[in-house]
Amino acid sequence: GTKADFVGVKIGDVNLDSDPSRRASRSAKTLTLYAEDKALQAGARTKMTLDAKALSEFEGFQFTLEVNQQNLKIVNVSLSDESTLRAENLNVSSIENGWMTVSWHNENAIPASVGIVLEVEAQEDVRLSEAMTINSAYTTAEAYRLDGSIANVAVGFESNASAFELMQNTPNPFAEETMIAFRLDEATQATVTVYDVTGKTIKSMEIDGIKGLNSIQFDRPDLVEGVLYYKLQTDKNSAVKKMILLD
Numbered sequence: 001g002t003k004a005d006f007v008g009v010k011i012g013d014v015n016l017d018s019d020p021s022r023r024a025s026r027s028a029k030t031l032t033l034y035a036e037d038k039a040l041q042a043g044a045r046t047k048m049t050l051d052a053k054a055l056s057e058f059e060g061f062q063f064t065l066e067v068n069q070q071n072l073k074i075v076n077v078s079l080s081d082e083s084t085l086r087a088e089n090l091n092v093s094s095i096e097n098g099w100m101t102v103s104w105h106n107e108n109a110i111p112a113s114v115g116i117v118l119e120v121e122a123q124e125d126v127r128l129s130e131a132m133t134i135n136s137a138y139t140t141a142e143a144y145r146l147d148g149s150i151a152n153v154a155v156g157f158e159s160n161a162s163a164f165e166l167m168q169n170t171p172n173p174f175a176e177e178t179m180i181a182f183r184l185d186e187a188t189q190a191t192v193t194v195y196d197v198t199g200k201t202i203k204s205m206e207i208d209g210i211k212g213l214n215s216i217q218f219d220r221p222d223l224v225e226g227v228l229y230y231k232l233q234t235d236k237n238s239a240v241k242k243m244i245l246l247d
Contacts, residue, residue, distance in 0.1 A: 023237060027151040030216060031061055031143035032208045033114065037129045037157035040122035040225045042059075042073075046225075048128060049080055050116040053208040062103035063141035063153045069098040077118040083115030090116070094138075095173070101139040109242035128214040129157035133179065141217060152205060159212035166232040166239035169218075173244035181215040182232050182239075191233045192216060196224060208236070220245065 032053040038046055050057075050065075067074055074095040077086055089104040106112050120128070134141055134155040141153040165183040172178060180192060190209035194202045203222045207214060218230075225247040231240045 004145050010112050012031060025149045027149035028206050029207045030152045030154045030155055030205050030207050030228050031058055032154045033134060033187055034156040034158060037159040037212055039127050041124050042124045045119060046119045047117055047119050049134045050114055051241060052114045055112050057145055058143050059146050061143035062139050064099055064101050066099040066133050066137055068131045071124045071126040073121045073123055074118055075121050076194045080115030082113045085113040091124035099138060103139060104203060115185045135217055153216060154216040156210040156214040157212050158210050161212060164237045166241055168241060169243045173246050177217050177219045179215050180230060181213060183213055184209045184211055187211045188234050192230060194218060194223060194228050194230045197227055199245060220236055
């Protein structure tokens with residue numbers, strides 16, 4: 001079951017993606033973690049809370065949270081009163097190096113809330129959304145759905161910016177993983193689909209998009225080498241860009 005996978009991942013089994021039986025149970029649905037976007041001036045401190053959309057569909061999740069240390073520093077990490085997480089779900093031993101990992105399993109299927117509170121300090125003028133990512137750098141970013149499938153983790157920053165925009169993936173070209181970011185002018189279901197030059201769909205992900213900046217990581221095992229296109233689609237808008245996966 002997924003519980004054993006969860007433990008296996010935590011103790012550092014990095015080859016899970018190459019197991020075809022696991023990849024077959026990948027879900028198109030993603031777990032969206034989000035926070036309010038803020039613009040900070042150099043030296044300013046703020047507290048931000050990371051929460052999740054549709055958490056009731058999941059029995060566990062894990063991810064790496066990383067900040068760009070040139071412009072943002074993690075000062076302190078705590079949990080909100082509503083959070084279902086406990087201190088042992090957070091590994092904050094490396095926040096001085098700009099990263100932390102989170103892994104949580106809902107033992108009793110109780111209604112859950114993430115509620116990770118980060119106190120951060122701007123090292124220069126910066127927006128939170130420009131300086132913080134959720135990725136797989138130290139702990140693979142994935143979530144465990146109640147149906148047994150494994151989902152990716154997306155991150156969003158809520159803001160009042162009213163534009164629909166698909167951004168160029170970073171890095172590009174890429175060899176292992178890449179981040180695709182996009183802005184939505186309203187909270188809505190969004191689908192990001194990657195396809196090859198013949199138009200064949202390679203990978204598709206559904207995201208509970210938030211108004212503001214959203215982003216999702218795509219990993220090499222899910223894709224094919226060469227020139228790829230990625231399309232962002234909502235019920236009102238769509239946009240396409242090109243990216244290159246190196247061989």
